[in-house]
Amino acid sequence: MNGILTPRQILKGLLQGAPPPRPLFLPIVFSLGAKVENLKLPVFLGNATKITNSLRQIRTHLRSDGVACYFDPYLEAEALGATLQYAADDQRPTLQWPHVSQAGELPENLRSPEDAAKSARITVAVEVIQRLKSLTRDEPLLCAGVSGPFTLAAHLLDLRPTDAPPREDFSDAALELAAATITQIASKLVEAGANVIFIQENIFPALSSQHCGAWAESLAAAFNIIGFYGALPVLLLSDPISFAANKDVVYTRNWDCILCPALAASALSAAVFAPSPDRTKIGIALPAAAFQPGAASIAENLVESLHTIMMELRLVLVTTAGDVPAATDIKLLAKIGEVIRR
Numbered sequence: 001m002n003g004i005l006t007p008r009q010i011l012k013g014l015l016q017g018a019p020p021p022r023p024l025f026l027p028i029v030f031s032l033g034a035k036v037e038n039l040k041l042p043v044f045l046g047n048a049t050k051i052t053n054s055l056r057q058i059r060t061h062l063r064s065d066g067v068a069c070y071f072d073p074y075l076e077a078e079a080l081g082a083t084l085q086y087a088a089d090d091q092r093p094t095l096q097w098p099h100v101s102q103a104g105e106l107p108e109n110l111r112s113p114e115d116a117a118k119s120a121r122i123t124v125a126v127e128v129i130q131r132l133k134s135l136t137r138d139e140p141l142l143c144a145g146v147s148g149p150f151t152l153a154a155h156l157l158d159l160r161p162t163d164a165p166p167r168e169d170f171s172d173a174a175l176e177l178a179a180a181t182i183t184q185i186a187s188k189l190v191e192a193g194a195n196v197i198f199i200q201e202n203i204f205p206a207l208s209s210q211h212c213g214a215w216a217e218s219l220a221a222a223f224n225i226i227g228f229y230g231a232l233p234v235l236l237l238s239d240p241i242s243f244a245a246n247k248d249v250v251y252t253r254n255w256d257c258i259l260c261p262a263l264a265a266s267a268l269s270a271a272v273f274a275p276s277p278d279r280t281k282i283g284i285a286l287p288a289a290a291f292q293p294g295a296a297s298i299a300e301n302l303v304e305s306l307h308t309i310m311m312e313l314r315l316v317l318v319t320t321a322g323d324v325p326a327a328t329d330i331k332l333l334a335k336i337g338e339v340i341r342r
Helices: 007-015 032-036 041-045 048-061 075-080 120-135 149-157 172-192 209-228 240-251 296-313 330-341
Strands: 066-070 083-085 094-096 141-147 196-201 232-237 258-261 283-286 317-320
Touching: 007 141, 007 232, 032 041, 032 048, 041 048, 048 066, 048 120, 048 330, 066 120, 075 083, 075 120, 075 141, 075 149, 075 172, 120 141, 120 172, 141 149, 141 172, 149 172, 149 196, 149 209, 172 196, 172 209, 196 209, 209 232, 209 240, 232 240, 232 283, 232 317, 240 258, 258 317, 283 296, 296 330
Parallel strands: 066 141, 141 196, 196 232, 232 258, 258 283, 283 317
Antiparallel strands: 083 094
């Protein structure tokens, strides 16, 4: 049966509440395309033709259930008015806002969420999805990513501590702007033909039940518009430490999405997910550390542990905790895909 259903048929069943015969395998492999095309990352991010070509090349080696059409954690910040300054391709860019503000305050003269959704790179992302929709004939799912409200608000407020800032450091104005922007951009992506939207929270604060409820409510509009277009929303909680601090309160919510926490490289076990979540809506994100050069032992343990984790949690989706490193071994990812499809 596993070999009969296509990824899109599995997706349709998920949207109707049917347990899938196996998890969808949707690793985020995007910026590696810059290496394939021998381009600097900023140039790659703005070139729909190069992105499309590289993703098709990657797909010949990685037969996953989807294509990562566009993933950049700074996309929304730039769309709202920031300039990205790259010191090196392998380092995070710094954000320069047109009008300097104090840390913890919103920058002035930001674009509106509606105008942000019309920005140049959103247009590139839309074009990539549209091109791949017309070019792919083997029914892979078309995936794209947006930042979560806390992640985007942290960019807006210049919150950059080592650990997650307290909830009080996130102003309501920043979170409201972030949620509205995410909804507008997600709408453009699903209108273009995206089948799966990852809403990625890279780090988020310790939450009370009330604050967790407000977080869920802030995402409701995005979940609704994604679902309206027959696409699947995935809440990707890519920081295991943030998830561990909040898992009890997170699990009390009835999420209208696939909840997808990240495994820690030091704890490749289903036990870290207790208490048991809603088994019809749980995925996992594989740790980025497993794909770094020199991480062969972590990768081997991951391959050995994955089948057990899948059986214990009855996963519906397996992804990665963000865009994989440019030095990722595609053969390793393909091997993980084979484990999932057994």
